[in-house]
Amino acid sequence: MGKREQKVRMSLQTLRVLETFLENPTEQLSGADVHQRCGIASGTLYPILLRLEAAGWFVSQWETIDPSSAGRPRRRLYRLTSTGLKRVTEVFASFNRGVLA
Amino acid sequence: MSQRKDGAADVGGGFSGWLLHHAARSAPESLAERLAEEWLADLSTRQSGWSRLRFAIGCCWATRVIAYQHYAPTLAPSSAVAGTRLLAGDGRRGSGFLSRRTTTFLLVVGLHVVFFYVLIAKLSQTMVPAKTLPLQNRAVTEPKLRDLPPPPKPQPFDPRRLDLTPPDTHLAIEPEPKTLSGPEIDRAVPPRDQSPPTTPPPAEHTAQQIQGGPGAGFPNPDDFYPSFARYREEQGVAIVNVCVDERGRLTSDPTTVQGTGFPQLDEGALKLARAGSGHYRASTEDGKPVKSCYPLRIRFKLKN
Numbered sequence: 001m002g003k004r005e006q007k008v009r010m011s012l013q014t015l016r017v018l019e020t021f022l023e024n025p026t027e028q029l030s031g032a033d034v035h036q037r038c039g040i041a042s043g044t045l046y047p048i049l050l051r052l053e054a055a056g057w058f059v060s061q062w063e064t065i066d067p068s069s070a071g072r073p074r075r076r077l078y079r080l081t082s083t084g085l086k087r088v089t090e091v092f093a094s095f096n097r098g099v100l101a
Numbered sequence: 102m103s104q105r106k107d108g109a110a111d112v113g114g115g116f117s118g119w120l121l122h123h124a125a126r127s128a129p130e131s132l133a134e135r136l137a138e139e140w141l142a143d144l145s146t147r148q149s150g151w152s153r154l155r156f157a158i159g160c161c162w163a164t165r166v167i168a169y170q171h172y173a174p175t176l177a178p179s180s181a182v183a184g185t186r187l188l189a190g191d192g193r194r195g196s197g198f199l200s201r202r203t204t205t206f207l208l209v210v211g212l213h214v215v216f217f218y219v220l221i222a223k224l225s226q227t228m229v230p231a232k233t234l235p236l237q238n239r240a241v242t243e244p245k246l247r248d249l250p251p252p253p254k255p256q257p258f259d260p261r262r263l264d265l266t267p268p269d270t271h272l273a274i275e276p277e278p279k280t281l282s283g284p285e286i287d288r289a290v291p292p293r294d295q296s297p298p299t300t301p302p303p304a305e306h307t308a309q310q311i312q313g314g315p316g317a318g319f320p321n322p323d324d325f326y327p328s329f330a331r332y333r334e335e336q337g338v339a340i341v342n343v344c345v346d347e348r349g350r351l352t353s354d355p356t357t358v359q360g361t362g363f364p365q366l367d368e369g370a371l372k373l374a375r376a377g378s379g380h381y382r383a384s385t386e387d388g389k390p391v392k393s394c395y396p397l398r399i400r401f402k403l404k405n
Binding site: 012015030031032035041042043044045046047050051054063072073074075076092095 | 328
């Protein structure tokens with residue numbers, strides 16, 4: 001998945017995912033964390049995460065644990081990029097512009 | 102799946118794990134390994150077998166959408182739309198004279214037509230004309246009443262035969278102490294030989310006041326429903342105090358008396374109240390418009 005900038009179509013589920021990440025923009029969340037916080041099913045959630053990563057809004061990396069000592073597989077953690085944070089802020093600001101007009 | 106807490110989770114987890122591997126294998130090759138490991142890690146956070154199964158089925162769906170996004174990145178559809186297109190076939194990729202979407206539409210319309218035709222045809226066959234039966238006249242014998250004894254003859258009224266013994270009750274009624282003074286009694290019952298009654302004083306004139314409100318041309322509240330509040334599904338009733346002159350114009354900035362609990366809705370209510378200046382219906386006193394301040398109730402409610 002390339003990191004090129006591309007237009008991201010906003011759906012309600014996408015907005016919910018972005019809102020979850022906006023609560024703490026520096027926090028790294030796995031898919032399971034996002035599901036717990038916003039309740040989006042896996043069939044919808046992972047395509048959104050990958051799409052936003054492909055658009056350069058998110059960046060992901062493996063959790064830095066030893067699976068054998070931790071007793072569980074390592075998780076894939078997603079985080080907002082600076083570009084993503086800027087774009088997300090613009091998206092939510094556009095809602096506010098509707099109020100002030 | 103190393104973390105299995107109970108038997109149900111064991112069975113669900115095993116099948117769910119198999120489903121996940123199957124789904125990941127269907128993903129694009131560059132993503133298959135990553136998705137398998139990522140989904141297995143997220144699957145391990147779920148405890149119940151049913152939850153794991155739902156997660157795995159969702160991942161099967163996600164694989165199809167991800168594959169579609171991966172191989173057709175220029176379309177960039179939303180996930181739900183992409184999945185639907187993937188299963189039903191992309192309507193734009195038509196084969197032959199009609200596209201798949203048009204064919205499906207015509208098929209659905211045709212099925213409806215056939216259904217209603219059959220329904221109407223069946224109903225018309227089952228309708229049975231009403232049969233008129235010939236009238237039958239027969240004499241009805243009136244049932245005989247049972248012989249009852251004649252009523253007793255009324256006896257003449259004899260007042261001497263009335264038993265007028267008083268009831269066996271003892272009532273102890275103490276006289277009320279006289280507490281009324283003379284003048285009060287005089288006020289209650291005026292003597293007749295006094296001066297002619299004076300005419301009562303005229304009743305005070307009370308002005309009929311009618312409170313104003315939104316008048317003709319008042320802005321539509323829907324235009325002031327904040328977009329973000331709509332997205333957050335925020336609803337409520339705000340009460341804004343407005344001061345209006347005789348011509349329906351605001352004389353001061355409106356203030357919030359009672360908020361909705363949502364700052365953006367309150368701000369929208371104030372904007373609506375300000376935008377309505379010149380379109381208010383002024384309060385009236387005896388039919389004449391006057392300056393006044395009154396609360397304006399603004400409800401923000403989402404329509405389904």
